[in-house]
Amino acid sequence: MSGPLDVYLYIHDAILREVAELELAARELNGEDATEVAALADRMAWFHKMVRQHEQAEEEVLFPAMNERYRFVAETYKFDHDHFEDQVFDGIDAAFAGLARSNGNGERKDHLRLLHRQNIALNVHMKLHISKENELLIPKLEREFDIEEQIAIAGGMAGMFDPQLMGETVGFMYRGQSANDREGMIRFLMNVLPEEAFGGLAGMLEGMSADDWSEMQRRIPELSA
Ligand SMILES: [Fe+2]
Ligand SMILES: [Fe+2]
Numbered sequence: 548m549s550g551p552l553d554v555y556l557y558i559h560d561a562i563l564r565e566v567a568e569l570e571l572a573a574r575e576l577n578g579e580d581a582t583e584v585a586a587l588a589d590r591m592a593w594f595h596k597m598v599r600q601h602e603q604a605e606e607e608v609l610f611p612a613m614n615e616r617y618r619f620v621a622e623t624y625k626f627d628h629d630h631f632e633d634q635v636f637d638g639i640d641a642a643f644a645g646l647a648r649s650n651g652n653g654e655r656k657d658h659l660r661l662l663h664r665q666n667i668a669l670n671v672h673m674k675l676h677i678s679k680e681n682e683l684l685i686p687k688l689e690r691e692f693d694i695e696e697q698i699a700i701a702g703g704m705a706g707m708f709d710p711q712l713m714g715e716t717v718g719f720m721y722r723g724q725s726a727n728d729r730e731g732m733i734r735f736l737m738n739v740l741p742e743e744a745f746g747g748l749a750g751m752l753e754g755m756s757a758d759d760w761s762e763m764q765r766r767i768p769e770l771s772a
Pocket of ligand 2: 677
């Protein structure tokens with residue numbers, strides 16, 4: 548597919564890349580290194596915040612629109628969102644809290660094991676949830692809504708992010724993206740954001756890598772205007 552909802556696939560791709568990396572990071576974490584533990588805890592806390600914002604955008608914009616045409620579909624996705632909180636993220640928080648206060652090696656091992664287990668769960672559950680959204684929900688959406696409506700939905704979901712989190716999330720997506728996806732994401736943002744907000748994001752992306760940015764300028768001449 549290629550259309551306004553591509554951007555919705557991009558955020559899903561970025562989430563899936565991150566949960567796979569987090570699983571490895573949790574497995575390899577050195578529990579005795581407090582700095583390393585704190586860095587992973589921060590990375591996961593940010594990820595959780597971003598995912599909650601993404602879910603909230605789905606629950607407030609996408610699901611209500613879906614529900615008008617397909618009753619009882621959206622609630623199963625919301626159910627997954629809630630399930631992540633108590634079955635996955637609460638355990639991750641508990642593991643980090645345990646690591647922060649544990650002083651014996653044996654106890655630390657238990658918390659590390661829990662952290663790894665919860666990150667495997669996060670990866671597997673997220674993959675299933677996002678595959679359902681990508682393969683079942685999006686095709687229905689594209690069949691039921693015309694292009695203008697799809698643009699309104701994609702723009703409405705993007706508009707749910709506060710500017711700071713939006714900037715961080717765009718940087719997070721851009722880092723792992725192929726050049727084609729970067730181009731698609733930038734074109735989308737150019738269309739939906741006010742000029743000033745887009746300018747701020749563009750400057751941030753340019754600052755991440757001058758080489759990558761010149762490739763974007765080659766592909767999207769309006770960026771140099
Ligand atoms: Fe979702
Ligand atoms: Fe999603």
